[in-house]
Every structure is written in C-alpha cells, then in structure tokens.
Amino acid sequence: MKMKLHWQILIGLAAGALFGIFAAVNQLGDFTRDWVTPFGTLFVNLLRLIAMPLVFASLVTGVASLADVSKLSRMGGRTIGIYLLTTVFSITIGLLVVNFLEPGKSLPPEVSASLQASYVDQVEVRADTIEKVRDRGPLQPMVDIVPQNIVAALSENIRMLQVVFFALFFGVCLILAPNENTGTVKSLIRGMNDVIIKMVDLIMYIAPVGVFALIAGTITAVAGDDIASVLSLLNSLGFYTLVVIMGLMLHVLLVYCSFVHFFTRFSLKQFFTGIAPAQLLAFSTSSSAATLPVTMECVEDNLGVKREVASFVLPLGATINLDGTALYQAVATVFIAQALGMELNLAAQLTIVLTALLASIGTAPVPAAGIIMLVIVLESVGVPSSGIALILGVDRILDMVRTATNVTGDAAVTVLVSDAEERASARSG
Numbered sequence: 480m481k482m483k484l485h486w487q488i489l490i491g492l493a494a495g496a497l498f499g500i501f502a503a504v505n506q507l508g509d510f511t512r513d514w515v516t517p518f519g520t521l522f523v524n525l526l527r528l529i530a531m532p533l534v535f536a537s538l539v540t541g542v543a544s545l546a547d548v549s550k551l552s553r554m555g556g557r558t559i560g561i562y563l564l565t566t567v568f569s570i571t572i573g574l575l576v577v578n579f580l581e582p583g584k585s586l587p588p589e590v591s592a593s594l595q596a597s598y599v600d601q602v603e604v605r606a607d608t609i610e611k612v613r614d615r616g617p618l619q620p621m622v623d624i625v626p627q628n629i630v631a632a633l634s635e636n637i638r639m640l641q642v643v644f645f646a647l648f649f650g651v652c653l654i655l656a657p658n659e660n661t662g663t664v665k666s667l668i669r670g671m672n673d674v675i676i677k678m679v680d681l682i683m684y685i686a687p688v689g690v691f692a693l694i695a696g697t698i699t700a701v702a703g704d705d706i707a708s709v710l711s712l713l714n715s716l717g718f719y720t721l722v723v724i725m726g727l728m729l730h731v732l733l734v735y736c737s738f739v740h741f742f743t744r745f746s747l748k749q750f751f752t753g754i755a756p757a758q759l760l761a762f763s764t765s766s767s768a769a770t771l772p773v774t775m776e777c778v779e780d781n782l783g784v785k786r787e788v789a790s791f792v793l794p795l796g797a798t799i800n801l802d803g804t805a806l807y808q809a810v811a812t813v814f815i816a817q818a819l820g821m822e823l824n825l826a827a828q829l830t831i832v833l834t835a836l837l838a839s840i841g842t843a844p845v846p847a848a849g850i851i852m853l854v855i856v857l858e859s860v861g862v863p864s865s866g867i868a869l870i871l872g873v874d875r876i877l878d879m880v881r882t883a884t885n886v887t888g889d890a891a892v893t894v895l896v897s898d899a900e901e902r903a904s905a906r907s908g
Contacts, residue, residue: 484683485755491687492694492759499698508699516696519763522689525682526769529675531633533772534794535646536672541790542650543665551651551791554900558792561892562800563836565738569730569802570835573809574828576726582719583817590715591818591869636768640798679772686756686773690763701875716873723810723877727803727884734802735891743898745782753781754890761886765878767797770886778890784897792896796889803881803888808835808856815857815866827860834859 502511545551577583626632626641633642653661739750751758757774764770775793778784809831816823823831838852854864 484686485752485759487687488690488756488759488763491690492763495691495694496698498691499695499702502695502699503702508702511695511699515692516699517692519689519692519694519696522682522685522692523764523766523769526764526772527636527766529678529682530636530768530771531639531642532671533675533679533775534639534642535633536668536675537775537786537790538643538646538794539650539653539668540665540672541787542647543653543668544787545654548651548654550900551647551654553903554788554791554896557899558795558892558896559799561895562796565734565888565892566800566802566805566836567832568734569726569806570809570832572730572733573723573726573806574813574831576729577722577810577813577817578828580718580722580725581817582722583814583819585718586715586818586869636766639768639794643794643798646794675772676776679776683756683773683776686760690759693763697875697879716870719810719814719870720873720877722814723807724880726806726810727880730802730806731884731887735887738891738895743894745894750782750891750894753777754887757886757890758883762879762883765875765882767801767882767885767889770882771797774886774890778893782890782894784893788897788900789893792893793889796892797885800888800892801885803884804852805835805838806884807877807881808838808853811853811867811870812856812860812862815869816860816862818869819862819866821862823860823862830859831856 498515499511502508502515542551545554624640624644626638626645629642629645632638632645653665736747739745740747743750745753754774754777757770757777760773761767761770771793774797775789778789778793779786812831812835813823813828834856838855853867857864857866
C-alpha cells in the first residue's frame with residue numbers, strides 16, 4: 480500500500496530538520512548549502528514555474544464554465560467578504576494576545592540594543608524597498624491590480640493579483656462573446672489546464688526530497704555553523720515567537736475550525752487530512768504562491784470542491800487573504816513598541832487593524848514579503864521602522880508558520896464558499 484503524500488512530506492520534513500541540526504553542530508553548513516539546498520531550490524522553482532500558468536488557465540476555465548456573470552459576481556462578493564472578515568478577526572486576535580501577554584516588556588534593554596546592532600546591516604539591505612513602500616500612495620494597491628503588460632505579469636509570481644485580474648477579465652469576456660471561435664479558445668485553455676494539473680502530479684513525486692532539502696537548508700542558513708547562536712536568539716525572542724505562534728493557532732482554532740465545523744459538510748478530521756500536504760509544503764517553502772498548485776489539487780481531489788470554485792477562490796486568496804501575515808504584523812508592531820517603551824492607545828491599535836488589513840492585501844505571496852509591508856503598519860502608528868531589527872532574527876521561522884496559516888485559511892474559505900454555492904444552486908434549481 481502506497482504511503483499517503485502528507486506522510487511522505489512529514490517524514491521528509493522531520494529528516495531535513497534532523498540533518499539540518501546535525502549539519503549545524505558539525506560545521507557542515509557549506510556542504511549543505513552546496514549539495515543539499517539546491518534540491519530544495521529546484522523543487523520550489525518547479526512549483527513557481529507552473530504557478531502563474533495554472534492560475535491563468537484554471538481561473539479562465541472556471542469563470543468560463545459558469546456561463547453566468549451574475550453567478551461569478553455572487554461568488555466573488557461572498558469570497559472577498561469572507562476573506563476580509565477573517566483578516567479582521569486575525570488582526571484582532573493578534574492584538575488581544577500581544578496586549579495581554581506583553582512580550583515586548585520582557586525584553587531587557589541591553590538585549591534590545593544588541594539585536595538592533597546585530598541586524599542593522601539587514602535593515603539597510605531592505606532600505607530601498609522600504610523607501611518604495613513608504614512612498615506608495617493610498618490608492619497604489621488598486622492601480623497595481625491592472626497590469627500594463629500581461630506577459631510581464633505572468634513572468635513574476637509577485638504580480639499574481641494582476642494575473643488574477645486579467646484572467647477574470649478574459650473569462651468574463653469569453654462568457655459575453657459566445658461563438659464557435661471562443662469555443663475553440665475555451666477548449667485550448669481547458670487542455671492547457673489539464674496538462675498543468677498533470678505537471679503538478681509529477682512534481683509532487685519529488686516533494687519529500689524537496690522538503691528535506693528546504694528544511695535542512697533553512698536550519699543551516701539560520702544557524703550557520705554555530706547552533707548555540709540560534710539557541711541564544713530563541714532565548715531572547717522566544718516569548719515573542721511563542722506569542723505569534725499562539726495567536727496563529729488561536730486564529731486557526733477559533734475562526735477556521737468554526738467555519739469548517741458549523742458551515743460546511745466536512746468534519747475537521749476530513750478537512751485537515753485533505754489539506755495536510757499543502758500545509759506542510761507551505762511551512763517548508765514559506766510561499767503561498769509556490770504552494771498554490773498543491774493547494775488546488777488538495778481541495779479538488781481530497782475535498783471534492785468543484786474546479787470552477789477552487790480556481791477562483793484559491794488564487795484570489797493567495798493574493799488578498801494573508802491572515803497569518805496580518806496577525807504577525809499586528810503582534811510585531813505592538814511588540815516593537817513595547818520593547819522601545821512606547822505606549823499605543825486605542826486609536827493607534829484601531830489604526831493597526833485598518834493598516835494591517837490593507838497591507839496584507841498588498842503583500843506579495845513570497846517569502847519575507849511581510850517584513851517589508853510591516854513598515855507601513857509601523858509608521859502608521861509612529862513606531863520607528865528601524866525597530867524591525869528586533870524581530871529579523873526569528874522572522875524566517877515565523878514566516879514558515881504564518882504561511883501555513885495563510886494556506887489553511889484559503890482552503891477553509893474555499894470549502895465554505897463551495898458549500899454556500901451548492902446550497903444557492905439547489906435553491907435556484
């Protein structure tokens with residue numbers, strides 16, 4: 480009997496963690512970087528290679544198959560509304576947890592000064608990007624949705640929202656202009672979609688090896704050849720790390736589990752077993768975009784969601800539903816303020832809710848993008864953006880956890896919308 484994919488990935492993850500610790504303890508960081516990490520990079524590159532074509536082909540196919548623009552409008556309004564609601568919930572949970580536990584006040588001033596000095600170079604590396612973020616106008620995210628060149632948009636995963644817009648526009652026009660020629664276009668794109676799905680199946684054969692390499696590479700990259708440095712860092716920022724993870728777990732348990740349990744036909748066991756490969760892959764890659772092909776396969780094949788729903792809800796979620804990132808930004812902002820001795824009143828915390836909501840929508844679904852968008856949130860409440868130096872040391876670890884949360888949220892909303900659409904169709908039929 481063949482072992483299920485999520486168990487294969489879990490074994491690869493555990494083996495990679497053990498090897499990474501062994502490599503860090505035995506000064507094998509260079510060996511791991513040269514001979515192990517490239518296999519993980521290759522695996523992620525393969526996923527990114529098909530992510531944008533998959534989004535375009537599946538979304539156009541899904542929209543065109545609806546054959547009714549009003550149904551698309553209904554599903555789109557429901558999807559965006561739920562995504563925004565879950566993001567507000569996540570930010571609120573993050574603020575409640577960080578204000579109650581106050582991890583920033585437990586950070587000694589000398590440790591704070593040491594962390595800022597240690598990571599000042601990394602802050603400077605991000606200076607150009609931070610400056611661009613700072614100069615963005617309030618409506619720039621809306622302007623960025625519409626691509627000037629669809630070929631250029633398809634070439635970069637950080638422009639996924641532009642591809643989603645073009646695919647929706649293209650699919651709607653296929654519905655509005657039905658004739659024998661557009662039928663040929665639909666058949667061509669459906670065939671393209673089927674081929675890409677098969678590519679996903681083939682790529683997943685090497686998923687355990689890819690995850691092994693990714694985790695091993697991450698551990699040695701963070702630890703270098705001195706595992707003690709990681710332990711020292713976790714000793715300093717361990718409470719902050721636990722607060723973020725606690726907030727993410729509460730959000731999954733209180734929001735996503737409630738949605739699935741009370742508003743869908745799935746049990747929690749069915750749901751989490753079905754999406755386990757996507758969660759583990761998201762944890763390993765720290766990229767919602769790279770995980771998207773697998774997330775789509777999981778909800779369609781394991782949970783039985785129709786392709787027309789999955790192909791619409793999931794790509795949209797990968798671009799605007801970054802609940803884990805939003806929660807992390809809220810916690811990080813208050814933590815940095817607490818560590819710097821700044822008090823944030825109720826008005827400031829409400830500003831965090833609004834700004835983190837907008838920033839999460841504009842965050843690219845790629846590793847470490849959240850740390851850049853955090854600048855917007857920090858500066859909205861007058862906290863120095865240089866304070867990100869306090870959290871950079873553990874950001875890679877938290878990036879993995881919050882990406883897994885993001886993907887879980889995308890899948891939960893997809894099954895919720897799927898069941899709602901089936902009930903609506905049954906009533907209208």
